[in-house]
Amino acid sequence: MxxxxxxxxxxxxxxxxxxxxxxxxxxxxxxxxxxxxxxxxxxxxxxxxxxxxxxxxxxxxxxxxxxxxxxxxxxxxxxxxxxxxxxxxxxxxxxxxxxxxxxxxxxxxxxxxxxxxxxxxxxxxxxxxxxxxxxxxxxxxxxxxxxxxxxxxxxxxxxxxxxxxxxxxIDAGAFSPATDDQRKEARRTLGIPLSTFVIGGIGRLVEQKNFDLILEVAFRTIRVHPEVLFVIAGTGPLEQQLREKVERSEYAASIRFLGHVGDRTGLFHALDAMLMTSDFEGTPMALLEAMASGIPVVASAVDGIAEVCIDNRNGLLVPPRNLKGFCSALEKIIRDPEMRDSLGMNARRTILERYxxxxxxxxxxxxxxxxxxxx
Incomplete structure (x- = not known):
């Protein structure tokens, strides 16, 4: 036998x-x-x-x-x-x-x-x-x-x-902070200038993930920081509804839908920050991958997210569905490069040690x- x-x-x-x-x-x-x-x-x-x-x-x-x-x-x-x-x-x-x-x-x-x-x-x-x-x-x-x-x-x-x-x-070895050359290549592939500050929303476009809130955060953030670009990576039943909401807004040039992205490593190399507004989660894979890539994350303080992310140590946590809170946290990330570096470094260490x-x-x-x- x-x-x-x-x-x-x-x-x-x-x-x-x-x-x-x-x-x-x-x-x-x-x-x-x-x-x-x-x-x-x-x-x-x-x-x-x-x-x-x-x-x-x-x-x-x-x-x-x-x-x-x-x-x-x-x-x-x-x-x-x-x-x-x-x-x-x-x-x-x-x-x-x-x-x-x-x-x-x-x-x-x-x-x-x-x-x-x-x-x-x-x-x-x-x-x-x-x-x-x-x-x-x-x-x-x-x-x-x-x-x-x-x-x-x-x-x-x-x-x-x-x-x-x-x-x-996750296989943490498959994700790492981008080198200068990797960042240039990732931005070139997506057609994004190096000078642009890029914030990603990644996941299935379903009610649980609350991408409608991500768009509201994007609208307010772009109004103050027109140099920022939001990219939405993922597909799902709410995709058309979300696209139409962006098209009706005055911010369509600053929000891009990427669909399903097979090369997630390359995607993370193009990002400066990630936003996760889920209403509930277990241990979200996109969160782990972003953190392993040294990306500073702003996320809902719910369930498994709050067990991975420690506020102000390896990410920024916001009460769920708190529009002002998410905007405020992103403002800190955008304005403070030292905070971005510190959060990203600690985030990667967390994944290597525990996930x-x-x-x-x-x-x-x-x-x-x-x-x-x-x-």
């Missing part, structure tokens, strides 16, 4: 998102002499399927589109056809739809990754109750932040013995070992 254990990672989709970015880093850093990872996307190949396949990861697409009967049936059949030692679920949709099927088939080594205190559970008590019920049949739940850990304890009554707190991490993917993957492998020992 082989000592290599097969691990199937099940996720809602392989569209653009922090959970997908983390999953790619996770499976490529697992000890392949001990674990053989595969990935199952419930619906669609998205932008990440090719990346998983290029990394040599077998990738199953259970449905070409978001059609629950189709991907539920195909997942059921996949579990009956293949023998997996561990099932690892990511994101709420996979947890809610696919996890009960695995439990029904008698799988006993089930790990759940809970990425954030998502609003869908809070708005719908039925979903909250269903998720809490399904969690009774899993082996371990990995919370990516202390706030997620406490949420699972308090709101879903998950016993402390079933929880592990392991934050998301390097290789050490965090060892923690996940320990969870796997424990789960397998209990079967």
């Amino acid at each position: 082989s000592d290599v254990r097969r691990v199937l990672h099940v996720i809602d989709s392989l569209d653009l998102g922090g959970a997908q970015t983390f999953l790619l880093d996770l499976v490529t850093h697992l000890d392949r002499s001990r674990y053989e990872p595969e990935v199952a996307s419930m619906h669609g190949r998205g932008v990440y399927a090719a990346a998983f396949e290029s990394a040599g990861i077998t990738t199953h697409v259970l449905s070409p589109k978001k059609w629950p009967p189709y991907y539920v049936l195909n997942f059921w059949n996949l579990l009956r056809r293949e023998r997996y030692d561990i099932l690892h679920f990511h994101l709420f949709g996979a947890n809610l739809c696919a996890k009960p099927l695995a439990i029904a088939q008698g799988h006993r080594a089930i790990v759940v990754h809970d990425q954030c205190n998502d609003a869908s559970r809070e708005r719908n008590p039925v979903l909250l109750a269903a998720d809490a019920l399904a969690n009774r049949g899993v082996s371990r739940i990995i919370a990516v932040s202390g706030s997620v850990y406490r949420y699972l304890l308090d709101r879903e009554d998950v016993p402390d013995s079933k929880l592990a707190m392991i934050p998301n991490g 390097e993917i290789s050490s965090l993957v060892k923690g996940i492998e320990s969870v796997y070992d424990e789960v397998l020992a209990r079967r």
Whole structure:
């Protein structure tokens, strides 16, 4: 019998998102002499399927589109056809739809990754109750932040013995502060003059990320600092609405939508600061990547963000949805180059010391070992 254990990672989709970015880093850093990872996307190949396949990861697409009967049936059949030692679920949709099927088939080594205190559970008590019920049949739940850990304890009554707190991490070696040449090249690629002060907003264009507020901050900031350029990197259902808001404003020349940016390293080399206005987060990947790149960050003081960022030490924190607070914090960043340098240096140190993917993957492998020992 082989000592290599097969691990199937099940996720809602392989569209653009922090959970997908983390999953790619996770499976490529697992000890392949001990674990053989595969990935199952419930619906669609998205932008990440090719990346998983290029990394040599077998990738199953259970449905070409978001059609629950189709991907539920195909997942059921996949579990009956293949023998997996561990099932690892990511994101709420996979947890809610696919996890009960695995439990029904008698799988006993089930790990759940809970990425954030998502609003869908809070708005719908039925979903909250269903998720809490399904969690009774899993082996371990990995919370990516202390706030997620406490949420699972308090709101879903998950016993402390079933929880592990392991934050998301990144390959910090892939991100670093830009050299002068790298900065010139990044600006040349994007067509941005070196003299321009560039502020980035990065992520899925969804309600949670509050990009509408980023635009309001941009309008006020550009009014005072016409030399500033805001770049929005990401796609999502709110993209057209956000673009139209900019087009109706008098600041369209100073706000640029980049769409999906595959070369995030190059993007960070072009930035002077990053703005994150999310209403809730687990451990956001864009935040970790920006900090590893030495970029000063202004962010909402919520959930996992506030566990990574310490105000005035490695970033600036603002109460959520506080327009004046975000504008004031950005003003400090723009006017004070010494503050930018200090925050950026401390931010990178934080990532190297606490959020390097290789050490965090060892923690996940320990969870796997424990789960397998209990079967």
